[in-house]
Amino acid sequence: MDFENETFDFIVANLILTVVPDAEKTLKEMVRVLKKNGRFLVFDKFVPKGKKIRTGQRVLRPILKGMGTDIGMDFYDVFKIVENACEIIEDKDVMMNGLYRKITANKKG
Structure with a gap:
C-alpha cells in the first residue's frame, strides 16, 4: 500500500x-x-479454531482455490x-459452525 507507516487507527x-x-504479506x-x-478487524472464512479441515472442505478446497478463495x-x-x-x-464464530469468524487484534504499543 502507498501509505506511510502507522497511518490508521x-x-x-x-x-x-x-x-x-x-x-501473510x-x-x-x-x-x-x-x-x-x-x-484491526478480520471477518473471513477460516478453518474453525482448534479443528481440522473437514473432509468436504478438503475435497472442495483445490477447486475453490482455483476460483480465487481458500476455504481451508x-x-x-x-x-x-x-x-x-x-x-x-477476540476470535468469535459468526456463522456456518465457525467457518466464518470475526477476529479482532491490537497492535502492541
Whole structure:
C-alpha cells in the first residue's frame, strides 16, 4: 500500500485474507500501516479454531482455490507473521459452525 507507516487507527479486512494471493504479506502490510495501539478487524472464512479441515472442505478446497478463495486457511498460521507485534483480543464464530469468524487484534504499543 502507498501509505506511510502507522497511518490508521483501525483497519477492517472483510472477506479479504482468503482471496489475496499472499495472506501473510497482506496481514503484515495491514500491521505496518496500523498505528501503535491501533486495532484491526478480520471477518473471513477460516478453518474453525482448534479443528481440522473437514473432509468436504478438503475435497472442495483445490477447486475453490482455483476460483480465487481458500476455504481451508487457518488464520493462526497467517497470524504467526505478526504475532510479536499484535495480540488477538477476540476470535468469535459468526456463522456456518465457525467457518466464518470475526477476529479482532491490537497492535502492541
